Amino acid sequence: MAYKTIYPYTNETLKEYANNTAADLEAALAKGHALYKKWRAADCLSERKNQLHQVANLLRRDCDKYAAIMTHDMGKLIGEAKFEVMLCADIADYFADKVDEFLKPEKFETAAGEAYCVRQATGIIFAVEPWNFPFYQVMRVFAPNFIVGNPIILKHASNCPGSAAAFENLCKEAGCEEGAFKNLFLSYDLVSKAIADFRVQGACLTGSERGGSSIAEAAGKNLKKSSLELGGNDAFIVLDDADMDEVKSILFTTRLLNAGQVCVSSKRFIVTEKNYDRFLADLKDEFSKAKWGDPMDSTTTLAPLSSAVAKKDVLQAIQEAIDDGAECVYGNEPIDLPGYFVMPTILVNVTKENSLYNREIFGPVGVVYKVKDEAAAIELANDSSYGLGNTIFSSNIEHARAVGEQIETGMSCINTGFTTLPELPFGGVKNSGYGRELSRLGFNAFVNEHLIFTPKETIARHAK
Numbered sequence: 001m002a003y004k005t006i007y008p009y010t011n012e013t014l015k016e017y018a019n020n021t022a023a024d025l026e027a028a029l030a031k032g033h034a035l036y037k038k039w040r041a042a043d044c045l046s047e048r049k050n051q052l053h054q055v056a057n058l059l060r061r062d063c064d065k066y067a068a069i070m071t072h073d074m075g076k077l078i079g080e081a082k083f084e085v086m087l088c089a090d091i092a093d094y095f096a097d098k099v100d101e102f103l104k105p106e107k108f109e110t111a112a113g114e115a116y117c118v119r120q121a122t123g124i125i126f127a128v129e130p131w132n133f134p135f136y137q138v139m140r141v142f143a144p145n146f147i148v149g150n151p152i153i154l155k156h157a158s159n160c161p162g163s164a165a166a167f168e169n170l171c172k173e174a175g176c177e178e179g180a181f182k183n184l185f186l187s188y189d190l191v192s193k194a195i196a197d198f199r200v201q202g203a204c205l206t207g208s209e210r211g212g213s214s215i216a217e218a219a220g221k222n223l224k225k226s227s228l229e230l231g232g233n234d235a236f237i238v239l240d241d242a243d244m245d246e247v248k249s250i251l252f253t254t255r256l257l258n259a260g261q262v263c264v265s266s267k268r269f270i271v272t273e274k275n276y277d278r279f280l281a282d283l284k285d286e287f288s289k290a291k292w293g294d295p296m297d298s299t300t301t302l303a304p305l306s307s308a309v310a311k312k313d314v315l316q317a318i319q320e321a322i323d324d325g326a327e328c329v330y331g332n333e334p335i336d337l338p339g340y341f342v343m344p345t346i347l348v349n350v351t352k353e354n355s356l357y358n359r360e361i362f363g364p365v366g367v368v369y370k371v372k373d374e375a376a377a378i379e380l381a382n383d384s385s386y387g388l389g390n391t392i393f394s395s396n397i398e399h400a401r402a403v404g405e406q407i408e409t410g411m412s413c414i415n416t417g418f419t420t421l422p423e424l425p426f427g428g429v430k431n432s433g434y435g436r437e438l439s440r441l442g443f444n445a446f447v448n449e450h451l452i453f454t455p456k457e458t459i460a461r462h463a464k
Helices: 022-042 045-061 063-074 078-102 136-148 161-173 188-196 209-221 244-248 251-260 273-288 308-323 374-382 397-404 439-443 456-463
Strands: 003-007 012-017 106-108 113-120 124-128 152-155 181-183 200-206 225-229 234-238 266-272 327-330 345-348 365-371 389-393 411-414 448-455
Touching: 003 063, 003 161, 012 161, 022 124, 022 152, 022 181, 022 188, 045 063, 045 078, 045 136, 045 161, 063 078, 063 161, 078 136, 078 439, 113 456, 124 136, 124 188, 136 152, 136 161, 136 439, 152 161, 152 188, 161 181, 188 200, 188 209, 200 209, 209 225, 234 374, 244 273, 251 266, 251 273, 251 365, 266 273, 266 374, 273 327, 273 345, 273 365, 308 327, 308 345, 308 365, 365 374, 374 397, 389 397, 397 411, 448 456
Parallel strands: 124 152, 124 200, 152 181, 200 225, 234 266, 234 389, 266 365, 345 365, 389 411
Antiparallel strands: 003 012, 106 113, 113 448, 327 345
8 A cells, every 4th residue: 555645636746655564553552552551540631631732723823734735635625624724623622621521420320329430541542534634534533532541543544644644743743742643654454453452442434334344343353442434425405495595505515515525515415396496406506616726726616536546436436327327417527637626517317226326426426306295305315325414404493303303314404514513423324334523422432431339338338
């Protein structure tokens, strides 16, 4: 596996990185485990709080630097990259600010005595993270685990090594102790070796179903806890009473953000008959506004895809869908630029037999479905092996929430595209994975909820 930064706008190789060795992995495991033991013995929580706040300070101070690294790694718009850096700063501050609250002992009512649980670190967490959000995905795992006392070893995607190295340097500059966060450019055989090691107590992955299955297998075989976020085929439901101006206002970002390379972007637009024609016209109009070009130029609104392989996969998926009977009503035309661009594309008439019906397409492609009514919309939304997020538009918010509760998914957003905030849990069901990141739920993902129980007889005896 070659770790290299190939700028998706120019196809130029900017830098290559040598793979780490088994000896490097052993050194990282030894340092991480020693630090975990130190933290369990001496706590050091106040120091970690200060260090995590300093991570946030440095991200805000050097936002332009980190954003440029991400853009050169995987091609995202520089404005989107800057937003990602600032979001990471907010996540770091959030967990540093909330850790005392999250660590408060929790009492349990029992007639048998007194009981409470404390939340404690468990050990090294091994993280396998993707290229589409090179800092955000890492911060979602790093911040809660670092603050509770779990060191992190990272295996990042092979096409964003600059971001991986920069995140490690960020932690060092913030004063994090050696072993707290270590990036390693590992081959997949060493990933399995790392998860099997007794010093690793958990594994997490954001990525493909195939990758998730591999990590889950390795974790399960070695009785390690795991958390997986494996993408989605999110539904965007437009009910009869939706405000169509409100719907139109978010169509561009809800599908074309990050060139459509977002696991929680809306991919299946499910619209009732009443609004279908208006919706399709609006989606075409919004897609037509895309301006592709240099992602470092602030006026560019559509970035290239992350790699030549990503572009090939998206174009192939479009063609296979058309071959299976789908109709392309907009886009799917070549873009005469050197970068890995795909024109925003709209497909309709995707039937259950179509190859795209139950497939996540990771690029600027929207599939639009016309349904008879709300019941049909719910049925279609749930007819998927994925269950990450979804959106419901209705003028009646309470009714939209009720519809949202009927969708088999991990997250539902009402009258808006997907929103991520440090205080909101992130994760899905079905083939979209399991476990949660961010919020209190993410904080608890890899902690030991340690019960302390004292029988009432013991309490009475010692009260004498």
